[in-house]
Amino acid sequence: MxxxxxxxxxxxxxxxxxxxxxxxxxxxxxxxxxxxxxxxxxxxxxxxxxxxxxxxxxxxxxETIRDLDLEHAIARRYGLDFCLATPSMGFDATDGEPRLAAAQGMIARRAVGGAGANFLKGKLASGKPITVGVSWGRTLEQMTQHLSGVQNSRACFVSLMGSLTRNSASNPFEVVQALAARTGGEGHFLPVPFIADTVADRAVLMSQRTVAEALALAASAELYLISVGELRETSFLRTQSMLSAEELRSIQAEGAVADSLGRLFDRNGAVVDHELARRTLAMEFEHLRNRDVVLLAGGTHKVVSVHALLQTGFVRGLIIDGDAARLLQNV
CATH class of the missing domain: 1.10.10.60 (Homeodomain-like)
Structure with missing residues (x-):
């Protein structure tokens, strides 16, 4: 457990x-x-x-009892070992209100990032060796900024996927390096892009020795911290131009509503086989089965994608903002 x-x-x-x-x-x-x-x-x-x-x-x-009831209900519904929900700020779904959605998302990411940092601090505090696999995302970036007061030179942080953009603080290289710097541990990242131009290019990149070594280290991790993306025009992949509008429409047409580690999932948690997913460079999602996987998700706009990923059965722990948790009950 x-x-x-x-x-x-x-x-x-x-x-x-x-x-x-x-x-x-x-x-x-x-x-x-x-x-x-x-x-x-x-x-x-x-x-x-x-x-x-x-x-x-x-x-x-x-007053915390309301949050504990909600956490317990979510954990029981999705078969999780635990759910941690930050205090609700009273936000409802923000579809159609871009500015409100942006503000709520920022607040939620900070709250979940803080809770995630506290969870990780507990795992590192003993000073024992631990390898942590890390995906990317703005919430995980917030986690690195909140992590303090813990040192563990025997901690190892490794990226689960290729880097996104050179200037993004949310790409796995920056997240891993920040975690290593704040804890005195080691950082390892995949020295490849997140999405290759072609399937053949992906095969060449994945065959490189440095990539294989990093993926082997990732597969040996004791703990995995991942995020989930919502496949909409406002999603991070779309706003960072990692996805074109045409690619997004194509993915949506196949029924995909969520992405994690470069894999696409429909509302029921089933894998959506799309050409784009076959070009992503990341650890195989199947390797997460029966492992200690914690999902960090912030923002009411991610409720559907969180529900989809939880349906896969891969996630054991969920750290989520209170407003999204409240809405998740009704999905």
Missing amino acids: LTLNLAHEPDAAIMVRAAWLYHIGGLTQEEVARRLGVHRTRIVRLLSEARERGLVSVTINH
Whole structure:
């Protein structure tokens, strides 16, 4: 099971979550401790303190309970080991309102990036060796900017896909390098473009020794942090001119609504076989099966694509903004 590692968090941050898992979720104290990555004696103390402070009576008296109920419902629906939802800002779907969508997306990415950084910090805090596979995206970029206060020279970060554009802070090279710099770990990236001009060009690039070595390292990772793209005119691939308008229409015509690691998926999570996907350079998505994969997604505009990717069964953990999580219930 993919667990959280919250031992570095203060008691107040753990208490409500532990109380909910124990009193409402029905987990034993040992199971709560394992789920949160906290020693059992600390969980016992926090549960006792929660009762003494009146946090727990017949119900859990805390506004966070709404978020925990939502997280639990999403995790149960999609068979996840965990879901972390940031506090809702009260945004609804923003279709047809580009400026509002842009503002909401920026706020959501910052919130999810912060939550993702805290999750990763828990995984790195022990100082043990760990290899983390990283995809690309603006939310993952935000995660690197929020990550602080943790050093692990034995951590290794490796890109799961080719670089996007030389000037984009969201391409995997920059994300990996930022993670390595902030933690004192190592960074490895795929020294190739994300999309080759032709299928034959992709085959040549994938056969290079440096590419094969990077992909082998990626396949050995203990943890994967990925994102998902929405296949619309406002998507990152489209605004960065990685996709032409004609290619986007062609992909949409095949029923694709989401992309991740260069693979396309329809609303039900089925792979969409399109020529564009056969030109992308990335780790094979199938290698993520039964691995510790965490999806970071920020923005109400990504609800459909998040639903699609969760339908694949590859994702074990979800970190999402509260507004998107609320809308995800109704997809």
